[in-house]
Amino acid sequence: MQLLINGQQREFAELSETSAVSDLLAALHLKGDRVALERNGEIVPRSAWSETRLCDGDKIEIVHFVGGGKR
DSSP, rough: OOOEEEEEEEEOOOOOOTTTTTHHHHHOOOOGGEEEEETEEEEEEEEGGTTTTTTTTTTEEEEEEEOOOOO
């Protein structure tokens, strides 16, 4: 499956038309509690990741949350 992730074309042999957003995050080794995800311009709520299917050519934006700063 080919996906455009954060502006970069990527190919995932391990993903298919039955794969969900949660499968993509697992393939990218990302922790779900530290990211937000948008698919084709629509924010995908964390509660829907396991049922939101991916399609070849989807445009995915992933934002990582980073902690830190002054106290």
